[in-house]
Amino acid sequence: MPHDLLIVGSGITGLYAALHARSLGLSVLLISKAKLESGSTFWAQGGLAFPTSPEDVEPHVQDTLRAGRGLCDEKTVRLFVEEAGQHLQKLLSYGVPFEGHQTLEGGHSHPRVFHAWGDASGRAVSVTLTQVVRDQGIEVLEGAFVQSLLLSESGRVVGVQTRNQNHLAGAVLLASGGFGQLYPVTTAPEEATGDGIALAYRAGAVLRDMEFVQFHPTVFLAGNRGLLITEAARGEGAVLLNGNMERFMQEYDPQGELAPRDVVARAIASEEAKTGRVYLDLRHLGAEFVQHRFPSIYERLLSHGVDISTEPVPVSPAVHYTIGGIFTDVDGKTTLEGLYAAGEVASSGLHGANRLASNSLPEGLVFGVRAVEAAHKSLKFESPVSRTQLETVGSKASVQQVIGAGAGINRTAETLRLALETLPEPGATDGSTIDTLEAGNLARVARTVLKGALDREESRGGHFRTDYPEPDEVRHSLFQIPPLLETL
Ligand SMILES: Cc1cc2nc3c(=O)[nH]c(=O)nc-3n(C[C@H](O)[C@H](O)[C@H](O)COP(=O)(O)OP(=O)(O)OC[C@H]3O[C@@H](n4cnc5c(N)ncnc54)[C@H](O)[C@@H]3O)c2cc1C
Structure with missing residues (x-):
């Protein structure tokens, strides 16, 4: 029996979206390759930025736009800040134990970062929401690695494939986080291997601004x-x-x-x-x-x-946050029918060229909910005829070394070209382990980061070229390949 909605990932985005979907009466399956308390969310420290009063909406908007260095979508930023406050109230109602005083963080003109459990704000959110998800009896699959998207004859995304099962649904929401593990040293946890981005890309979805990686x-x-x-x-x-x-x-x-x-x-x-x-x-x-x-x-x-x-x-x-990702509108819609993306996996226009501190946890709330609302309005059930190809490379380390040397905090045409030449090419496969599939996903993602960084002959936000140190044209980078599909 298909579910109404499949959610891949149980960080703040997936957990909160699942609760919202349940409140709308949808049948949901929440899938995580790790346990439910996982992803970058579990490790987040500082907290969540919310406007502290109606008067603080405009300053929060302006701080976000300033950090984004001309590449934010102003409509997305305004909508984000205006809607964020209602989610703060919802988190409080779920029992997230925010402390009384708010902190100032870099790029903010005003102390508006709400924190909990001292410097373990993400863990407080993760543990609290997981408990509510369990209390509400939402169906979950832990330790289940999503390796492919399933597509119908019309090209609609109609489900996902874990290692040993197909799961069908009226819509799929990717909330699978970023790709910090692309780099040899990162603050991001082991789960952050860019799986959702690579899956969507193989299915033919458009990615955006992949060269922007926050250190x-x-x-x-x-x-x-x-x-x-x-x-x-x-x-x-x-x-x-x-x-x-x-x-x-x-x-x-x-x-x-x-x-x-x-x-x-x-x-x-x-x-x-x-x-x-x-x-x-x-x-x-x-x-x-x-x-x-x-x-x-x-x-x-x-x-x-x-x-x-x-x-x-x-x-x-050190590498910390994935700014680019799957291109979405403000409702989490990707360029593929039936596929939605929210949170760190997405490029919604909120962060531009540089994420403002503590905007990313609330991003998962605002855009996770918007994606659920949009998916709810256009659920459609079709049979799968194909899946995205499985791809592997030998090891993650072989990708990490190349990207660390080629697309670090300072980049040049020379380092980027060399990295593109030496990057291992992912190969289609039948035999695979989770480790080699994750490495294959990283290799898919790496090529877009390097290509985007080489083509962007300017410096802006998280992207710094020592051979082009000044900003130039304000433009986004888009990435798309013909779908890499196998018949079922
Ligand atoms: C150390 C650290 C500190 C941070 N501090 C802050 C902060 O103070 N404030 C702030 O706003 N942001 C902070 N960030 C960033 C923020 O934590 C993330 O942007 C945010 O948590 C992303 O949430 P998410 O739900 O989109 O993804 P994540 O929380 O990363 O969750 C991803 C989920 O997807 C699952 N998954 C991935 N691939 C698959 C697959 N193939 N199959 C099945 N499941 C899969 C994972 O298991 C996980 O459950 C921090 C990040 C780090 C690393």
């Missing part, structure tokens, strides 16, 4: 895992010091430590090159405050031998 400025490197130190630390007064133990951010931007992320990340990379190291210093905030306000970060770094309340923490920029 978080302050990441403690523990081997190849990037341990994030939330922007809220700088919001609370932490400062950056170079290898000579001098502050430097004022030389790069009048907003200092609270400049937009792309500015701070590049400033850190530049000071690292000049003075060898950069540190985040929280000592002057007081040990008691630091341990109380940032308990998870404090504990995690302590386990790596660094006490953030008494010593400066070495930090570097």
Whole structure:
């Protein structure tokens, strides 16, 4: 029996969309390749940006547009900020334990970041919504890897295929998150392998602005895992010091430590090159405050031998957030009938060239709900005749090394061309493991990132070309290939 709606992914977008679909009386199946409490959502620290009053709507809009460096869709931004507040109320009604005071983060003109469980805001949202989803008896499949989209004769997306089963529905919502794992060092969890983006692309959907990848400025490197130190630390007064133990951010931007992320990340990379190291210093905030306000970060770094309340923490920029993605309208509609996308997997026009801090968790709420509403209005049940091809490459590491060298925080035509030449080509396959399928997805995605970055001969937001350091034409990048399908 087909469901009305299939949702792929159980981060904030998928969980919240499932609850909304249930409230409309739809039958929903929520699928996650990991457990329900998963995705970047589970690891999010700082919190969720909401306008704090009706008077704060316009400043929030303007801050978002400013960070987006001319590439935001203003209509999408306005609609997002205007609708966000109602979802804050809904989260409170579900029991998300937001704390009383809001924090200032980089690029915001006003403290409007709501947080919960100290610096574990994402975990608070994930755990709370998962409980409500379970309480409401919504059907879920955990540990189920979606490997293909199913398409009908007319080209409509009519379901998904997990490793051992076809699941049919009146509409499919991809809420499968970003592709941080494309890079050798990232703050994003193992699940972030760009599966949804690669699946939609193989089915013939249009992707947009794939070259825009956000590097978080302050990441403690523990081997190849990037341990994030939330922007809220700088919001609370932490400062950056170079290898000579001098502050430097004022030389790069009048907003200092609270400049937009792309500015701070590049400033850190530049000071690292000049003075060898950069540190985040929280000592002057007081040990008691630091341990109380940032308990998870404090504990995690302590386990790596660094006490953030008494010593400066070495930090570097690392890949953090996928700005581009599946091209959608404000209702989450992709360019394929029956397929919707929301959250980090989508390019809705909200972030432009650079995401404003803490806008992405609320993005999942606003656009997840809009996608469910739109899907509800046009459910259609057709039989599948084909599926998107399975593709693999040997290992994720082979893709990560190429992209890390080619499309890092500073890019040039030379590094990008070399990366395009050496990137492994995904091959169609029958025999596969989840690991090699994820690697195949990363390789599909990688080519678009490199191609977009090579063709964009300018610097803007998250995309910086040392050979074209100034902004040029305001334009989006679009990516599409003929569908790669196999007959069922
Ligand atoms: C360390 C860290 C801190 C952050 N802090 C903040 C913050 O403070 N504020 C903020 O606004 N944003 C923050 N972000 C960004 C934010 O967390 C994400 O943008 C947001 O959580 C994305 O939500 P999502 O629901 O779209 O995807 P995710 O939360 O990433 O969820 C993706 C889901 O898809 C599932 N999935 C993926 N592929 C498949 C597949 N093939 N088959 C089945 N299931 C699949 C995964 O299992 C997972 O359940 C942070 C990100 C990181 C990494």
